[in-house]
Amino acid sequence: MDVDLAQLRTLVAVVDEGTLEAAARKLHVTPSAVSQRLRALEEAAGRVLVRRGRPATVTAAGEPVLRLARQVGLLVADTGRTLDPAGAGAPVVPLALNADSMATWALPALAPLAGELRLDLHSADQSRTSALLRDGTVMGAVTSDAEPVAGCRVTPLGTMRYLPCAAPGFLDRWLPDGPDPAALARAPVVVFDRSDDLQHAYLRRHLPSTADLPVHHVPSSADFLTAVALGFGWGMLPELQLGAVASGAVRPFDPAGAVDVALHWQRWRLDSAPLDRVAEALVRSARARLRGAR
Numbered sequence: 001m002d003v004d005l006a007q008l009r010t011l012v013a014v015v016d017e018g019t020l021e022a023a024a025r026k027l028h029v030t031p032s033a034v035s036q037r038l039r040a041l042e043e044a045a046g047r048v049l050v051r052r053g054r055p056a057t058v059t060a061a062g063e064p065v066l067r068l069a070r071q072v073g074l075l076v077a078d079t080g081r082t083l084d085p086a087g088a089g090a091p092v093v094p095l096a097l098n099a100d101s102m103a104t105w106a107l108p109a110l111a112p113l114a115g116e117l118r119l120d121l122h123s124a125d126q127s128r129t130s131a132l133l134r135d136g137t138v139m140g141a142v143t144s145d146a147e148p149v150a151g152c153r154v155t156p157l158g159t160m161r162y163l164p165c166a167a168p169g170f171l172d173r174w175l176p177d178g179p180d181p182a183a184l185a186r187a188p189v190v191v192f193d194r195s196d197d198l199q200h201a202y203l204r205r206h207l208p209s210t211a212d213l214p215v216h217h218v219p220s221s222a223d224f225l226t227a228v229a230l231g232f233g234w235g236m237l238p239e240l241q242l243g244a245v246a247s248g249a250v251r252p253f254d255p256a257g258a259v260d261v262a263l264h265w266q267r268w269r270l271d272s273a274p275l276d277r278v279a280e281a282l283v284r285s286a287r288a289r290l291r292g293a294r
Contacts, residue, residue: 001065005076007041008069010034011049015066018055041065058135067136067151071270074139078272091274092118096133096141098126099192100160101263101286103221104240106142109285110278117274125195126263133266139275140267142282152266155283158290159260162198163252165242166234171253175234179254181206188214188233192224198236202257225250240289263290 013023014034024031042049049062058066077091097106102123110119122132129141134149148154166175174187184206189199194217203210218227221241228235229249236259237250263286267279 001044003041003044005072007037007044008065008072010037011041011062011066012069012073014038014050014056015058020052020056063135064150067134070136070139071151071268074268074270074272074275078274090116090118092120093140093274093278094120094122094138095278096122096124096129096138096143098129098142098144098263099123099221100238100241101126101142104160104238105285105289106282109281113277113281117278119278125193126261127197128195130266139272140265140278140282142286143264143266144261145266146262146264149266151269153269155265155279157263157265157283157286158292159262161239161291162236162259162261163239163242164199164202164234164254164257165228165237165250165252167229167231167250168248170231170234171251175253179206179257185213188216190216190218190224190227190233190235192221193217193219198259198261199234201259202236205257260291 010023010027013026014020017023017026020031020034020038024034027034038050045061045065047061048059049065051057051059081091102121113119120138122129122138124132126142126144129138130143130145130149132138133141133143133152142157146154146156164179170187175183177183184203189203191199200210203213214233216227216232218224218232224235225237225241225245227233228237229245234253239258242250242252265279265283265286267275
């Protein structure tokens with residue numbers, strides 16, 4: 001491929017802004033110039049890189065090119081700060097974090113860096129954060145995926161333990177004799193979103209089928225906890241989160257049913273001071289808070 005910096009910046013702008021017109025405004029050029037640059041980049045790659053929809057999205061062939069574009073942009077920005085520290089703005093570091101890590105140990109780890117870096121945080125289930133790394137959306141991710149994404153390095157963080165929990169009133173009504181199969185088949189359950197398998201993984205130990213369960217979907221870590229405390233249903237809560245719950249508001253009802261999720265830190269294999277600082281902060285915090293950390 002024979003590409004130039006303007007073409008790579010244009011690809012990033014189109015994907016981030018969602019349309020060619022919005023990318024043109026960000027880059028202070030005309031939509032025609034954006035279209036020409038994007039077409040030239042696709043001709044150099046010999047592939048269609050962007051689906052021209054609303055929003056514009058990167059194709060499978062475009063993912064490695066988008067990752068290249070972001071990496072080049074990171075290196076250019078780092079070099080600019082080295083040459084002119086006073087004139088450079090705060091570096092932007094896009095990260096993908098699972099919601100439970102964000103709600104417990106990750107945000108406190110990143111807080112000391114918030115005055116010097118611009119953190120662009122993307123929330124996704126730990127099984128999906130690596131996809132954001134793979135398509136070039138983020139530079140680093142907390143993920144359950146131990147297999148390194150191409151061009152990335154992996155650091156084990158430890159395990160996050162989840163416990164089946166419910167409000168006392170819910171337990172009295174739905175599980176008065178404990179989590180026996182008949183009661184679990186009737187009891188409402190709170191699930192984060194449709195990719196969250198924690199509750200169903202627990203139930204598969206007790207039930208032949210989980211197809212017809214009464215389910216509430218609450219796609220926010222803090223609101224998920226609130227929903228369980230209010231008695232919407234039972235749910236798998238992070239052990240780290242239980243200390244912040246008012247005494248007696250929720251309680252584990254089957255400690256032997258704990259589910260441990262191994263987490264890993266994946267990041268681009270690039271020398272970048274901002275990314276290095278983020279990595280150091282996250283790894284240090286995770287190893288202080290998570291189980292089995294080394």
